[in-house]
Amino acid sequence: MAGAMGGLLLVYAGWQLFRWPDGHRELIGDLFFYPVGVAAIFAAVGASRRCAAQPRLRSAWRLLALASVFYLAGDVAQTIYELSGPLPFPSVADAFYLLFYPLILCGLLRFPAGRRDLGAGVRLMLDLAVVAIGGAAVVMYVVLGPTVAQSGPDPLQSGISIAYPVGDMVLLVGLGSVLLRRTAVSSARALQSFAGGLLFFVAADLVYGYIELYSTYQGGDPVDSLWMIAIALFAVAGAAQTTPLATTEVIAEDQPHHASWAPYIAVAIGFGLLLFNERHQRLLPDASLVIAAVLLATLVSVRQFLAQRDLLHTQGRLTYQSLHDALTGLPNRALVVDRAEQMLARARRSRTPVAALYVDIDGFKHINDSFGHATGDELLSVVAARLSGIVREADTVGRLGGDEFVVLLEDHTLDAGPELVAERMCQVLGQPIDLQGTKGRTVSVTASIGIALGQRDSADDLLRDADFALYEAKGAGKNRWVMFESRMQTAAQDLLELEMDLKEALDAGQFFLLYQPTFDLQSETITGIEALIRWRHPVRGVIPPDAFIPLAEETGLIVPIGRWVLRTACQQAAAWHRQGRPLGMAINVSARQLDQPSLVQDVADTLAITGLDPAAITLEITETTLMRDAEAAARRCHALKALGIRLAIDDFGTGYSSLAYLRQFPVDALKIDRSFISGIAASGDSKALIHTLVQLGKTLGLETLGEGIEERAQLRELQREKCDSGQGFLFARPLEVDAIEELLGVNSPTNTVANTLVA
Numbered sequence: 087m088a089g090a091m092g093g094l095l096l097v098y099a100g101w102q103l104f105r106w107p108d109g110h111r112e113l114i115g116d117l118f119f120y121p122v123g124v125a126a127i128f129a130a131v132g133a134s135r136r137c138a139a140q141p142r143l144r145s146a147w148r149l150l151a152l153a154s155v156f157y158l159a160g161d162v163a164q165t166i167y168e169l170s171g172p173l174p175f176p177s178v179a180d181a182f183y184l185l186f187y188p189l190i191l192c193g194l195l196r197f198p199a200g201r202r203d204l205g206a207g208v209r210l211m212l213d214l215a216v217v218a219i220g221g222a223a224v225v226m227y228v229v230l231g232p233t234v235a236q237s238g239p240d241p242l243q244s245g246i247s248i249a250y251p252v253g254d255m256v257l258l259v260g261l262g263s264v265l266l267r268r269t270a271v272s273s274a275r276a277l278q279s280f281a282g283g284l285l286f287f288v289a290a291d292l293v294y295g296y297i298e299l300y301s302t303y304q305g306g307d308p309v310d311s312l313w314m315i316a317i318a319l320f321a322v323a324g325a326a327q328t329t330p331l332a333t334t335e336v337i338a339e340d341q342p343h344h345a346s347w348a349p350y351i352a353v354a355i356g357f358g359l360l361l362f363n364e365r366h367q368r369l370l371p372d373a374s375l376v377i378a379a380v381l382l383a384t385l386v387s388v389r390q391f392l393a394q395r396d397l398l399h400t401q402g403r404l405t406y407q408s409l410h411d412a413l414t415g416l417p418n419r420a421l422v423v424d425r426a427e428q429m430l431a432r433a434r435r436s437r438t439p440v441a442a443l444y445v446d447i448d449g450f451k452h453i454n455d456s457f458g459h460a461t462g463d464e465l466l467s468v469v470a471a472r473l474s475g476i477v478r479e480a481d482t483v484g485r486l487g488g489d490e491f492v493v494l495l496e497d498h499t500l501d502a503g504p505e506l507v508a509e510r511m512c513q514v515l516g517q518p519i520d521l522q523g524t525k526g527r528t529v530s531v532t533a534s535i536g537i538a539l540g541q542r543d544s545a546d547d548l549l550r551d552a553d554f555a556l557y558e559a560k561g562a563g564k565n566r567w568v569m570f571e572s573r574m575q576t577a578a579q580d581l582l583e584l585e586m587d588l589k590e591a592l593d594a595g596q597f598f599l600l601y602q603p604t605f606d607l608q609s610e611t612i613t614g615i616e617a618l619i620r621w622r623h624p625v626r627g628v629i630p631p632d633a634f635i636p637l638a639e640e641t642g643l644i645v646p647i648g649r650w651v652l653r654t655a656c657q658q659a660a661a662w663h664r665q666g667r668p669l670g671m672a673i674n675v676s677a678r679q680l681d682q683p684s685l686v687q688d689v690a691d692t693l694a695i696t697g698l699d700p701a702a703i704t705l706e707i708t709e710t711t712l713m714r715d716a717e718a719a720a721r722r723c724h725a726l727k728a729l730g731i732r733l734a735i736d737d738f739g740t741g742y743s744s745l746a747y748l749r750q751f752p753v754d755a756l757k758i759d760r761s762f763i764s765g766i767a768a769s770g771d772s773k774a775l776i777h778t779l780v781q782l783g784k785t786l787g788l789e790t791l792g793e794g795i796e797e798r799a800q801l802r803e804l805q806r807e808k809c810d811s812g813q814g815f816l817f818a819r820p821l822e823v824d825a826i827e828e829l830l831g832v833n834s835p836t837n838t839v840a841n842t843l844v845a
């Protein structure tokens with residue numbers, strides 16, 4: 087559309103410039119107007135069709151289309167008059183033309199605008215009034231005043247003459263509304279073109295009025311070009327309206343006014359005219375312009391005052407937002423640090439005791455993952471409320487981010503010492519929580535708390551020490567509070583170093599596997615081997631898995647490490663199979679590995695590469711891992727099971743899983759946790775528990791295995807309970823390949839416990 091209009095305008099400009107042919111200028115000029123007028127109508131109709139889904143926008147374009155129809159009708163009437171003789175005034179053409187103005191305004195006001203609060207609404211009205219008055223001053227000054235002054239005795243004639251400049255004021259108000267309101271994205275370009283068109287239109291009217299006043303207008307006059315451009319821009323505007331994406335398009339609230347300058351221009355014009363009027367022949371009575379100028383200044387001042395007030399309000403809100411957490415409304419890290427600084431400064435002067443408690447929700451990620459972020463947020467809000475409920479008014483509860491909260495205690499007395507507060511927090515947070523997103527299940531969470539007591543150089547130091555203590559609390563099994571001690575700092579730094587080293591360990595080939603056999607408890611023969619990882623650290627020596635697997639889990643490094651274990655163990659098993667020792671190989675799989683969909687593929691690939699019988703592989707998954715997200719774990723287990731491998735639940739008895747839960751996992755074996763075995767000699771309770779656990783396995787038709795058998799008494803007890811197999815230092819420690827081969831070599835695969843013990 088823009089191209090077509092541009093082309094037409096060029097031809098028209100050529101015609102105006104070379105003034106060819108000489109005669110019938112007004113008729114030829116009219117001919118140029120028809121295609122442009124028709125284009126404007128069709129473009130507006132097209133736009134209204136595209137906006138069918140939004141009735142308000144559709145009606146806006148329909149009104150604009152109707153305005154263009156009247157304008158074209160005016161042109162046609164004009165041509166007919168020109169063909170048939172002298173032009174009467176007023177004529178039917180004037181009636182058509184004059185309908186154009188109000189229809190445009192109505193159309194423009196129908197465009198949906200962003201929702202405003204009251205303040206912004208009032209400001210908009212003031213801005214519009216300013217623009218209207220400024221525009222009116224110009225129109226009055228250039229045309230309206232003189233027209234009124236010169237108007238003849240015929241009231242109809244003078245009425246129509248005045249109606250045009252008034253129509254221009256109406257258009258200026260329309261223009262103001264386009265410039266000052268926020269519009270939907272789909273209409274933005276269209277309205278820009280339309281605003282341009284309006285400017286040209288008003289300019290054309292003013293020049294025309296001026297010509298009419300002081301000389302005579304001829305059809306086809308160069309001033310027509312301004313109208314021509316105006317109508318062409320209306321056509322371009324219609325074409326630029328795009329289909330709104332949603333039926334209710336959101337109009338950006340925070341988008342800045344692109345024309346906040348408009349009112350100032352209007353004021354400048356008002357005062358400019360006042361000066362101009364002073365210098366020239368005083369076209370208008372001074373009073374009217376003075377009134378206009380004073381009115382403008384007043385309106386702009388009021389508007390500025392309102393804007394200033396809103397700005398202060400917004401600033402206040404932004405300051406609050408920048409210092410508070412959006413979700414819980416608690417002080418955020420910046421404010422917590424600031425308050426802690428102040429607290430330390432006061433304590434320095436008055437020597438009052440101070441403390442920072444660093445609170446972290448245990449397993450929050452798990453809740454987020456299983457129930458979704460909305461539920462996670464809900465939980466955090468509850469935690470925030472509960473924490474705030476515990477402390478005194480003067481203390482600070484803040485949220486540092488995620489599931490980390492900080493409580494600052496000042497001037498605490500014995501009855502409200504930090505340990506007591508921490509104890510109460512553990513209690514209060516542990517109470518069941520009803521959340522909307524958990525499908526009627528109440529969840530209960532625990533928290534780990536680190537406490538840093540007493541004076542520090544800075545708030546950062548205080549919080550850091552509390553964080554060290556928190557780390558310690560997590561490491562010690564969570565759901566507890568720990569008081570900071572200076573050794574924790576070294577421990578934490580130590581861990582940080584270890585983490586860095588761990589990142590390189592796999593590539594550096596520092597991992598190796600030890601193999602621990604499992605035995606049939608009745609025949610006391612080897613039934614299989616469990617692969618257990620070790621890390622040969624270049625400085626620290628051999629590190630056991632408990633010291634780095636949690637770290638590897640946390641950092642995600644467990645995934646590549648686990649893959650390496652799987653490959654290496656299976657290759658070893660395959661080698662032993664080839665040597666005629668078809669032993670089963672048990673491999674530990676961690677929670678993070680089980681989360682990976684690629685685990686199933688990894689196992690399948692490993693089986694393919696090594697050519698191992700799938701039944702020779704047992705994956706051991708700890709009970710707590712399975713309970714984390716039982717549904718997802720069950721799905722993954724079924725996929726693994728489909729490969730033909732075996733599954734075992736490791737450390738069984740520590741995860742408090744119910745029978746109902748257990749049944750959904752397609753497992754083959756239960757490995758009863760060492761803690762139950764080691765208690766056998768000491769207590770009757772442990773015996774009863776062992777009995778229950780073995781019976782449970784049997785009920786479910788699963789193989790049972792006792793872990794960590796160190797003493798004969800333990801072995802006998804398990805034998806008595808008819809536990810199927812066992813593993814422990816009594817039989818063999820985790821051994822290097824050579825040692826295992828020696829064990830297997832000295833004894834055929836059917837060796838006995840006696841033999842093993844000798845070895």
Ligand code: C2E
Pocket residue numbers: 602617618619630631632635648651674675676706736737793794795796813814815816820
């Ligand atoms: P787990 O799978 O329950 O392995 C048994 C652990 O008990 C091994 O500790 C083993 O050395 C130890 N153990 C066996 N018999 C006895 C005994 O009679 N007395 C005592 N006190 N301990 C005994 P280890 O090798 O230190 O492994 C600890 C845990 O680390 C394993 O527990 C397993 O959960 C994890 N782990 C080991 N290797 C890997 C691995 O390759 N990947 C993953 N994800 N975890 C592994």
Ligand code: MG
Pocket residue numbers: 616674706736
């Ligand atoms: Mg294991």
Ligand code: MG
Pocket residue numbers: 736737757759760793
């Ligand atoms: Mg175990």
